[in-house]
Amino acid sequence: MLNVALYIICLLIIALSWWKDKQKTKLALVKAWKSFENILPQFLGVLVLIGIMLAYLDTNTISKLLGNQSGWWGIIIAAMIGAVTLIPGFVAFPTAALLLKNGAGLMQMGAFVSTLMMVGIVTMPVEIKYFGRKLTIYRNLLAFLFSFLVAWVIGVAAK
Amino acid sequence: MSKLIKRYSFFVVALLAMAMLAIWDWSREVKALHVLYFSLQEMLLVIPPIFLLLGFLDVWVPKETMTRYMGPEAGIKGVLLAVFIGSAAAGPLYGAFPVAAVLMKKGVSFTNILIFIGAWSTTKIPMFLFEMAALGPKFAWTRLAVDIPGIIIIAWVLNRIVSSKEKAAIIQNAANL
Numbered sequence: 023m024l025n026v027a028l029y030i031i032c033l034l035i036i037a038l039s040w041w042k043d044k045q046k047t048k049l050a051l052v053k054a055w056k057s058f059e060n061i062l063p064q065f066l067g068v069l070v071l072i073g074i075m076l077a078y079l080d081t082n083t084i085s086k087l088l089g090n091q092s093g094w095w096g097i098i099i100a101a102m103i104g105a106v107t108l109i110p111g112f113v114a115f116p117t118a119a120l121l122l123k124n125g126a127g128l129m130q131m132g133a134f135v136s137t138l139m140m141v142g143i144v145t146m147p148v149e150i151k152y153f154g155r156k157l158t159i160y161r162n163l164l165a166f167l168f169s170f171l172v173a174w175v176i177g178v179a180a181k
Numbered sequence: 182m183s184k185l186i187k188r189y190s191f192f193v194v195a196l197l198a199m200a201m202l203a204i205w206d207w208s209r210e211v212k213a214l215h216v217l218y219f220s221l222q223e224m225l226l227v228i229p230p231i232f233l234l235l236g237f238l239d240v241w242v243p244k245e246t247m248t249r250y251m252g253p254e255a256g257i258k259g260v261l262l263a264v265f266i267g268s269a270a271a272g273p274l275y276g277a278f279p280v281a282a283v284l285m286k287k288g289v290s291f292t293n294i295l296i297f298i299g300a301w302s303t304t305k306i307p308m309f310l311f312e313m314a315a316l317g318p319k320f321a322w323t324r325l326a327v328d329i330p331g332i333i334i335i336a337w338v339l340n341r342i343v344s345s346k347e348k349a350a351i352i353q354n355a356a357n358l
Contacts, residue, residue: 028230054236063189070195077209111308115315139303143340145275152278180319
């Protein structure tokens with residue numbers, strides 16, 4: 023649905039731009055292609071890494087790792103799994119919901135969901151290309167630590 | 182030619198790891214290829230429109246306009262815009278970085294760019310709706326309430342950690358991408 027909207031917006035913009043200024047439209051298309059081609063090697067590499075990683079950390083393995091853990095140790099494991107994996111939200115949220123139903127703690131799920139979205143260990147090569155090594159490492163580190171706060175608040179407030 | 186090899190070396194190493202997995206454990210290889218197939222599909226579907234929109238943003242929107250709305254002098258308006266644009270986005274986090282590069286070129290303040298990255302990573306509206314459905318409104322709203330101040334504070338801290346010289350280098354690098 024969202025993707026269809028995105029494509030329609032793109033087509034409308036291209037049409038409008040073409041009608042206004044053909045030269046500028048061509049320039050925009052060339053720029054779009056160049057910046058895409060520039061990052062493509064990193065994208066492809068990261069996608070292959072994600073494939074290998076999720077072959078080991080599938081939903082089953084994640085449930086086993088998170089299902090039996092509790093307390094702060096469980097939160098740390100949940101945060102680490104979230105940090106290294108990159109699962110689309112439409113898979114991650116139902117998984118987390120299922121885990122909750124099967125007895126996993128709210129705080130653990132809070133940490134897992136938070137690092138899953140904010141921390142990207144496998145996507146670091148892409149991030150470094152744009153932001154440099156230092157900023158990338160600090161951003162991921164701060165987001166990782168912040169996720170414990172998120173976990174704690176969810177544990178207290180969402181009970 | 183050698184430049185091409187250098188650029189794709191990371192990808193080639195990843196492919197070699199994938200090939201080794203095929204020898205090591207065939208059933209996992211099948212899983213890995215399955216995941217790769219789906220993420221390639223996602224990339225090919227979501228990423229091209231993002232780059233197209235960026236191309237047009239770069240050509241059509243003058244730097245002055247972006248600086249006025251999201252530059253260092255824009256104040257709270259810039260912060261709100263950064264949160265909004267990041268939250269309205271579609272696609273995985275790695276789609277946010279090229280957008281950030283164009284924002285840098287257009288004179289958006291560094292803190293606002295970091296807020297935008299934070300918003301894209303964790304307060305995306307479509308994802309929020311999904312989270313509410315799967316984990317309940319209490320969980321989703323609590324996380325959102327902590328996340329919005331959180332990403333602003335993280336952006337502020339990061340902006341402090343990086344020196345203005347390093348920032349200039351990052352912005353210069355973005356202009357060349």
